[in-house]
Amino acid sequence: MANTPYPQSYYAASANPVPPRPALQEEVQTDVCVIGAGYTGLSSALFLLESGFKVTVLEAAKVGFGASGRNGGQIVNSYSRDIDVIERTVGPKQAQLLGHMAFEGGRIIRERVAKYNIQCDLKDGGVFAALTPKQMGHLESQKRLWERFGHTQLELMDQKRIREVVDCDQYIGGMLDMSGGHIHPLNLALGEAAAVESLGGKIYEQSPAIRIERGANPVVHTPQGKVRAKFIIVAGNAYLGGLVPELAAKSMPCGTQVITTEPLSEDLARSLLPQDYCVEDCNYLLDYYRLTGDKRLIFGGGVVYGARDPANIEAIIRPKMLKAFPQLKDVKIDYAWTGNFLLTLSRLPQVGRLGDNIYYSQGCSGHGVTYTHLAGKVLAEALRGQAERFDAFAELPHYPFPGGQLLRVPFSALGAWYYSLRDRLGF
Ligand SMILES: Cc1cc2nc3c(=O)[nH]c(=O)nc-3n(C[C@H](O)[C@H](O)[C@H](O)COP(=O)(O)OP(=O)(O)OC[C@H]3O[C@@H](n4cnc5c(N)ncnc54)[C@H](O)[C@@H]3O)c2cc1C
Secondary structure, three states, rough: OOOOOOOOOOOOOOOOOOOOOOOOOOEEEEEEEEEEOOOHHHHHHHHHHHHHOEEEEOOOOOOOHHHHHHOOOOOOOOOOOOHHHHHHHOOOOOOOOHHHOOOOOOOOOHHHHHOOOOOOOOEEEEEEEEEEEEHHHHHHHHHHHHHOHHHEEEEEHHHHHHHHHOOOOOOOOOEEEEEEEEEEHHHHHHHHHHHHHHHHOOOOOOOOOEEEEEEOOOOEEEOOOOEEEEEEEOOOHHOOOOOHHHHHHOOEEEEEEEEEEEEOHHHHHHHHHHOOOOEOOOOOEEEEEOOOOOEEEEEEEEEEEOOOOOOOHHHHHHHHHHHHOOHOOOOOOEEEEEEEEEEEEOOEEEEEEOOOOEEEEOOOOOHHHHHHHHHHHHHHHHHOOHHHHHHHHHOOOOOOOOHHHHHHHHHHHHHHHHHHHHHHHHO
């Protein structure tokens, strides 16, 4: 059977040591079978185990193989579309519920890290950087909006102030969120997997779910085994493929690329980001970056609709990095990789049930480190019979991408081009 390794990322190279995990080669019985060991699957497993469920996790490759082990590591609050958009889409009552959950994911991560002593270089503080007056105006309303929902660790920054936290002269201002921050994402996933196992959960790696036998007593089949469960949680996100055809029509895998420099000198690292905050700019196709624990700069940006792997990642991302930080022109790039996230048309998460025992959450549209942790909690609540918060997500409407399977990629790329042009021209 194929043994799928991690991509050659900085994260894989600096991962904490983990025990080998077996592939499933027998038939097992469990309360909940979780498909996918990214943050959605692991967070669900952990909340369910803490509530007394028996849990089996099937992972097609390795824990954190997907976006959860490859991302920019930025703890960003709220959702890929903000609460005001949700309010306009679904009305004030549902928006109230979703708005009050929008800052919970970051708290869950911090609780997990503290409770299970996860070594993942957690740092507080995230900056949204504005390149245009329009983006600055948007940050001002975002601050007011978030404060309405009780989030008060926010500071608006003018041009002078933002230069104190990031040495980039492109920004006219920004907003600092002290409940944002950053982590080594793969080590967070590995720590959560260890926590799952410490509570008696079973994780099988190299064990793709290849078929789900639906019905009152569902069975998940892998190439060499099967899991009989009372409930199934589908958490394969952009890597799920066609396992659950109903989910594929309204979402689209997209790639985004990340590079990592060689370790910087202490002085250079401190000059770029003196407080070690992470930064994302406010463009539609945004750049995001931060320092690692060993003082490399991790820089990501851009989107490949349809998730084709680009031939030369460094050639795409390095110019973006040098535009922000020309002072890095002689710095070597040690790692470059790509990862897939799942986009929905509304950019809001796709959550729901199939029948009464298969649950899913996916499609947080590139903004999922916090949401996926919340999703695990909300899924576990639903399986315990408290579905009010789950249903608030499940009722968000979703639509197929224009152009169908054939044309959705060029149509989306065209849309993104239009929004990027607006960013560049500032309207
Ligand atoms: C390069 C990159 C940078 C990003 N940066 C950020 C960031 O800085 N901040 C932020 O908030 N978000 C970021 N994101 C998004 C964020 O990483 C994702 O939203 C989040 O990790 C999704 O978690 P997940 O568990 O739903 O999916 P994944 O982490 O993709 O996990 C899905 C898992 O399911 C497994 N799987 C799939 N199908 C099957 C099957 N049939 N059987 C068994 N297992 C299966 C896969 O192997 C995979 O391990 C980024 C994403 C990428 C790709």
